Amino acid sequence: MALTPGPDHPLVDLPTGRLRGAVEGGVAVFRAVPYAAPPVGDLRWRPARPHPGWSGVRDATADGPSAPQLYMEGGDPVLGGHGSPPFDEDCLTLNVWTPAADEARRPVLVWIHGGGFVSGSGSLPNYSGETFARDGDFVVVSVNYRIGPLGYLYTGPEEGNPEGAGNPWLSDQLAALRWVAAHIASFGGDPENVTVAGQSGGALSTAALAGLPETQGLIRRVILQSPPFGLDLPGPDAYLERTAAYLELAGVKTVAELRELPWPELIGAAGGLFARTTRWGYWPTPFLPVIDGVTLTRHPVEALLHGAATGVDVMIGWTREEANFGFALDAGYAAAGREQVTARIAETFGAEAAPGVYAAYERARPGARPVDVLMDLITDELFRVPAVRLAEARAESGPPVWAYQFDLPTPAHEGRLGAAHCLELPFVFDNFDRWAHAPFLAGIDPAVRDGLAHTMHQAWIAFARTGDPNHPAMPTWEPYGTDTRTTMRFDAVVTALGDLAGDSRRLHGPVARGLPS
16 A cells, blocks of 8 residues: 555655655654665675665665674574564665754764674664653664675775775665764754664674764764674685685685675585584684774774774673573583683683682672683683773773673573573663564563663663763762772662672783783
């Protein structure tokens, strides 16, 4: 049935064409808005290009396809699933929620989804911007971008790309930010008050964007939720070894042949790369950003540590037991012994120090099994310690930085997940109805859940509006400083504590990769 203009179908005019949206929950929403040309054919693995536009009125009432990715039938045992969404290479779209497409110049919140660089979508109901638009009087943008082999495979120098520029995912996100700067005023947003927020891989993306010279003036604030800053990111030569393995799995010999394959075959070959690249005791990352010297010249956290984005406000945090997400439910890791975990510790600290480090983790968690020690180690080296180091560096050189730790454990899966990676997300968005599919929320007391969600949701709103997360319904949250190291602990009782990550910070000080001790 044709849609007609009216209060239920708001219209927005852009230089690329006219959009007709919908009203949901009292908020106007425009879905599947193109921000770049479809990255298909000759544009596969190329930087995002401007969208040519459309004629007539474009229906923006339904989500577009998500980026191609591996899909687990029945959903993830931790996060669950919404059913298999449509996937397609023609995925460079975004969704916009706004109280009204007027001239109010509201704060803008741009959401970059995570998913280990291989999964996720800005169109998932989990990331609906409705609550932020309604409760914060914000304009909210969620972005779909290329992931997995189509977004992160490094193809090296070739015809049409003599410099060997990689990271198509980054060009997509940069194109989306430029779209926001150019067009968000048409949706009632203020292009000079843009906060970019992301979680996990999306947080690393957010940091990468903030560190680019091209984004100066496009980003006012960033929220970095569980950024995996401890990842070692490969350079071109190291990545091309991974690319060679992927070509073999895809059954071709050259990138030119790879370009001719339909995308389902590319995704099918990606599964084999998991097995080829996974190491015991490490977070699996078959596809990664590449430090190609063109689009990324250094690790995103190193850019922020050494002077990039000095005028950008920063909120950064982690969950207490990040690594439980990926390891706590794995029977193989549950059976790990002390000797095996000590050997893994030695890969970071050296063989001589490893037994003492193991003992330190045991003291910090009485009754810890070897797998608990391993998970706490991974949480520290991949998430917590690098985040603390960044907070320290920013506290000394830039605007105020705000640090938090999410501590509320879930009783799901017999309590084995604890306060795991991703658990803070429904609290931040305060939209538990959109997470009914998620097993990891089972058993959390509704009164505790709702109170903590209100506190966190309002803190994110306050920070995105002003750069200060304080609001009347929570204790005073002081900026992080190297004297007090104030960290807000989000738990059943919300408390501001000094040096909450002190034991981890001191233990890892000598070995935190690329970070000041």
